[in-house]
Amino acid sequence: xxxxxxxxxxxxxxxxxxxxxxxxxxxxxxxxxxxxxxxxxxxxxxxxxxxxxxxxxxxxxxxxxxxxxxxxxxxxxxxxxxxxxxxxxxxxxxxxxxxxxxxxxxxxxxxxxxxxxxxxxxxxxxxxxxxxxxxxxxxxxxxxxxxxxxxxxxxxxxxxxxxxxxxxxxxxxxxxxxxxxxxxxxxxxxxxxxxxxxxxxxxxxxxxxxx
Amino acid sequence: xxxxxxxxxxxxxxxxxxxxxxxxxxxxxxxxxxxxxxxxxxxxxxxxxxxxxxxxxxxxxxxxxxxxxxxxxxxxxxxxxxxxxxxxxxxxxxxxxxxxxxxxxxxxxxxxxxxxxxxxxxxxxxxxxxxxxxxxxxxxxxxxxxxxxxxxxxxxxxxxxxxxxxxxxxxxxxxxxxxxxxxxxxxxxxxxxxxxxxxxxxxxxxxxxxx
Numbered sequence: 286x287x288x289x290x291x292x293x294x295x296x297x298x299x300x301x302x303x304x305x306x307x308x309x310x311x312x313x314x315x316x317x318x319x320x321x322x323x324x325x326x327x328x329x330x331x332x333x334x335x336x337x338x339x340x341x342x343x344x345x346x347x348x349x350x351x352x353x354x355x356x357x358x359x360x361x362x363x364x365x366x367x368x369x370x371x372x373x374x375x376x377x378x379x380x381x382x383x384x385x386x387x388x389x390x391x392x393x394x395x396x397x398x399x400x401x402x403x404x405x406x407x408x409x410x411x412x413x414x415x416x417x418x419x420x421x422x423x424x425x426x427x428x429x430x431x432x433x434x435x436x437x438x439x440x441x442x443x444x445x446x447x448x449x450x451x452x453x454x455x456x457x458x459x460x461x462x463x464x465x466x467x468x469x470x471x472x473x474x475x476x477x478x479x480x481x482x483x484x485x486x487x488x489x490x491x492x493x494x495x496x
Numbered sequence: 497x498x499x500x501x502x503x504x505x506x507x508x509x510x511x512x513x514x515x516x517x518x519x520x521x522x523x524x525x526x527x528x529x530x531x532x533x534x535x536x537x538x539x540x541x542x543x544x545x546x547x548x549x550x551x552x553x554x555x556x557x558x559x560x561x562x563x564x565x566x567x568x569x570x571x572x573x574x575x576x577x578x579x580x581x582x583x584x585x586x587x588x589x590x591x592x593x594x595x596x597x598x599x600x601x602x603x604x605x606x607x608x609x610x611x612x613x614x615x616x617x618x619x620x621x622x623x624x625x626x627x628x629x630x631x632x633x634x635x636x637x638x639x640x641x642x643x644x645x646x647x648x649x650x651x652x653x654x655x656x657x658x659x660x661x662x663x664x665x666x667x668x669x670x671x672x673x674x675x676x677x678x679x680x681x682x683x684x685x686x687x688x689x690x691x692x693x694x695x696x697x698x699x700x701x702x703x704x705x706x707x
Binding site: 336346347349350351353354355357358361362370372373374376377378380381383384385387388389 | 565585600
């Protein structure tokens with residue numbers, strides 16, 4: 286059965302799924318759509334995903350949208366390596382980390398990237414969220430000090446969920462347009478030792494250059 | 497081992513977990529904290545959950561916060577009945593429904609309940625989201641027409657996630673303060689036939705009166 290993965294570029298949400306596919310060694314066909322050309326609004330694509338959102342995974346008769354659901358589906362269908370834990374305690378901790386990221390870290394990242402990179406939202410709010418984000422990154426650094434991963438002794442969905450977002454923010458903050466804003470966030474991403482090692486370790490798995 | 501469940505009242509997020517505990521027939525001790533009295537900021541509680549958020553589940557040495565993570569932990573630790581699917585296809589569909597609710601339905605509910613019930617946010621925005629929410633509820637009604645449940649042939653985490661939110665919104669919209677706003681949403685909740693049957697079926701399981 287052919288697996289087809291529909292996504293757009295750049296796409297930190299798709300990247301979670303791509304990393305899961307690669308980690309599990311699953312062969313797949315990639316279809317890159319350009320929403321600016323309406324390629325996610327064709328009758329053909331809307332018949333797969335009526336919301337028209339990306340990414341979407343098609344595995345035989347199964348169609349899944351929403352990056353977290355795609356990772357979860359892949360983990361159930363292709364068990365090795367496990368991404369959502371092997372014990373109840375690990376499973377709970379991984380899901381807790383994912384919802385923590387969604388509730389506390391993602392909104393801060395959006396408040397910074399929106400105005401700085403996409404010109405959307407309130408630029409004056411950036412300063413207010415900067416310190417909050419640094420505080421979250423410092424807490425993450427303390428967690429990563431234990432084993433090098435967010436939960437347990439191996440990479441999991443908790444790492445795959447957060448990495449593409451932090452990677453994208455780090456790249457954005459290094460662009461000239463953002464150079465004089467959010468230096469505290471960029472410094473945290475570059476210099477908190479365990480966070481830095483974690484970004485490098487995943488970049489290596491992901492085949493991305495991070496320096 | 498004693499299971500302790502810390503929550504506040506009223507709490508639609510805690511309600512998801514309480515329903516999972518009851519469905520699985522798990523005995524537990526309930527601790528109700530009042531955030532307005534700072535009971536979630538005591539050193540004792542912060543040692544369990546440094547974020548001070550509710551709900552929190554303590555099961556022996558395991559402590560989990562975030563309602564979705566608590567449901568996931570309970571499902572791994574106490575397998576019957578399964579709440580996150582028994583096949584990869586079901587698992588993916590359940591997680592897709594949960595993230596769909598989080599991405600599309602919850603923000604609309606918040607935009608209505610915030611101004612109408614808690615006096616927070618923009619009251620003038622309520623009209624704009626009303627039709628969007630009705631459209632989501634109509635789509636849900638078509639899904640529920642198939643089996644009576646959001647995914648597959650049985651209640652799952654997808655149902656437990658959404659029900660307490662819709663139940664709370666329905667109750668709020670019946671209050672005098674909201675009576676002349678969002679009639680289209682209240683009508684959808686009361687009259688879409690499959691949605692109505694679903695709300696009643698879960699209320700019965702939950703021991704809540706819904707008429």
